[in-house]
Amino acid sequence: MKANQTKQAIVIGGSMAGLLTARVLSDYFERVTIVERDPVQDQPEARKGQPQTRHLHGLLANGLQIFSYYFPDLPAALAELDIFMGDMGETMRWYTHGGYRMNFHSGLDGVTLSRPQLEFMIRQRVLARPNVTLRDNCAIKQLLTTPDKEQVIGVMVEQRGTVTEQVRLMADFTVDCSGRGSRTPQWLKELGYDAPPESEVKVDVGYATRLYKRDPDDPRGRQWVLVTPDVVNDNCFGGAFAIENGRWIVTMGGWGGNHCPTDEAGFLEFARNLPAPDVYNIISQSEPISEIMTHKFPSSLRRHYEKLSHFPAGYLVLGDTIASFNPTYGQGMTSAAMQVRVLDQILAASPSLNKVAPAFFKKAAKVVDIPWQMVVGEDFRFATTSGVKPPGTDLINRYTAKVNRASHDDEVVGAAFLQVMNLLAPPPSLFKPRVLWRVLRYKEERETAVAAPATRQPIRQN
Ligand SMILES: Cc1cc2nc3c(=O)[nH]c(=O)nc-3n(C[C@H](O)[C@H](O)[C@H](O)COP(=O)(O)OP(=O)(O)OC[C@H]3O[C@@H](n4cnc5c(N)ncnc54)[C@H](O)[C@@H]3O)c2cc1C
Structure with missing residues (x-):
């Protein structure tokens, strides 16, 4: 438990980003309440509000390291x-x-x-913390603010059950982890703020x-x-x-x-x-x-909260709410975990909750930049992809295709690739001289190999 634990925090959404956020907030706030729209059973399950969890989910090494940092007993x-x-x-x-x-x-x-099993194990650990509670079957309908709308002071919750009722939950700090479908852009507009610009x-x-x-x-x-x-x-x-x-x-x-x-x-x-x-x-x-x-x-969708000049105090968004990437690269949970680390570091250093959002959005944008550039860049290999193509993408893709081919035989290149893929090293590290010359040299070896009997042809049985 850390100092100045005198306050109440609310996390909107009890999926992976929400659970990790609640874990961190439990170090800084007296009480943390996770509010989840779905009914949540005490078992691994893919809920209505996160249907993607029925599908293959890989946890990248960086994600596993962060999860293990917050839940040291997880590997065991x-x-x-x-x-x-x-x-x-x-x-x-x-x-x-x-x-x-x-x-x-x-x-x-x-x-x-x-993914349901992983989330279940994380949920058990988060809810085992004495100051964290989960209110399930509750949908956040609206943000509550001070009369000048400068500060979020809680949420209006629709508590579902035999009788549906509206409940006001007050909080010093609220984090929206409700995923890609987050209503924060609309809520901001209703309060007179700009919605964040989007990249899609x-x-x-x-x-x-x-x-x-x-x-x-x-x-x-x-x-x-x-x-x-x-x-x-x-x-x-x-x-x-x-x-x-x-x-x-x-x-x-x-x-x-x-x-x-x-x-x-x-x-x-x-x-x-x-x-x-x-x-x-x-x-x-x-x-x-x-x-x-x-x-x-x-589509991959990114909301640029870091570009907003005005944002209510006591409020934040995190996880897929900020960026939802093409999932074939397996980065969503790790990106959320990396954002949570940033939040932890900011809360540890920040003297005031009012200063958290601008500092967080700036740093979270840097976290998101890396998977975003990787995913978007790679996706533009396909002629069917549309949207704003970052400059230099075609050139980078030609090089990364060579990196991929070189990783068939070259351990140094393969290791550099795995570091980047696991979000442990930035993509420019693939251009370091040690890797670059091996990748460029690979062409000759490849041509020689192709001239030889095809040793790398896939075989149709194991
Ligand atoms: C098909 C697919 C495959 C994927 N594969 C991978 C993978 O291999 N590896 C990986 O790391 N990531 C993967 N992802 C991404 C990963 O699922 C997400 O990044 C991860 O779940 C974190 O998301 P989140 O918690 O921000 O949002 P979500 O998981 O979308 O959760 C949002 C939660 O908020 C709740 N909620 C919504 N609105 C409200 C409201 N108004 N009030 C209260 N609660 C609300 C929802 O019920 C839900 O529980 C994949 C995604 C998809 C679509």
Whole structure:
């Protein structure tokens, strides 16, 4: 417990960003109340308000490190449930850009479990803190402010149940973690503020996911299997992760409307047509235990709160509410965790709650810049992507395609790539001389290799 703990905080939304935010606020506030619109059961579940959690979720190494910082018993608890954790470099089976990435010891831990299970474990730990409570089945309808509208002093809540009633909850500090559908832009306008400017890049990505029975002795359960596109004309992906309770979660999809069919035969055929056979091999040999579930993701969307000159005191937004990225790169939870670290550092240093928002938005924008640039840049490899293309994207993409190809055989390049992908190093680190010359040199080796018998052709069985 830290000093000046005299106040009440409210977190809007009890998904991953909301839970992590509540964890941090519990160090600074006397009471923290998470207000969640859905009914929440004491079990792993994918709720109506976060349907994406039915789909494959990877937690990047940086995310796992931050989660473990706030919940030090998490790695042991994961191990106890026999949830697979391993060195990412050693355990990946990742086909991309025409070959499998080389395996090597990366020093980065990865974990594969279902998103509902991860959230359940985090929720248990957050709610075990004596000053945190969850009010579920409660939707925030409106912000309450001082008469001059300069400060948020609470929220109007619609408490649902046998009788629906409106309740006023007062708070010194309120954080909106209600995700992409956040109503903060409208609420700000209603209060006479500007809504944040938005950046949007349309990708038309579709996900289709199915669960399968997994043999606990299947060695593929000690890997994380990914197949991602090779070239501009190849716009589909697939992934299979071993998750808790002896299951596989398999997700496939594509960009620009190339969505995986949801009928039995079409699902299998989509897997067969992926550029490598690993996902197909798993699903064609495993018993399905769920229906095929879908999710459409129209665009990456960023709200530039850092550009607002006027914002109410005692209020903040965090997580997907600020930026919701094309999920195929697996960055959302880690971005939220990194924003939460920033909030923690600002609260630790700030003498006044009034100064939190401007400082936070400035730093959170820097956190978001990196995954945003990576995702948006990569998505512009596809001709179907539309929106504002950052300058230099085509050139960078040509280089990163080479980075990807070089990672088939070059450990140094592969390690640099994994650091960036896991949001542990900024993308310019891929241009450091040690990496750059290996990437540029790779072309010659590649040409030689192509002239030789094709050793990297995907094989159709394991
Ligand atoms: C298909 C898909 C796959 C993804 N895969 C990955 C992945 O592999 N790795 C990764 O890191 N991230 C992934 N993400 C992103 C990840 O799910 C989010 O970044 C993460 O859930 C954090 O989001 P959040 O908590 O900000 O918002 P959300 O998860 O959207 O949660 C918002 C919460 O607020 C509640 N709420 C909404 N309105 C109100 C209201 N008015 N009052 C009270 N409560 C309210 C909702 O019920 C919900 O619980 C994926 C996303 C999608 C769409």
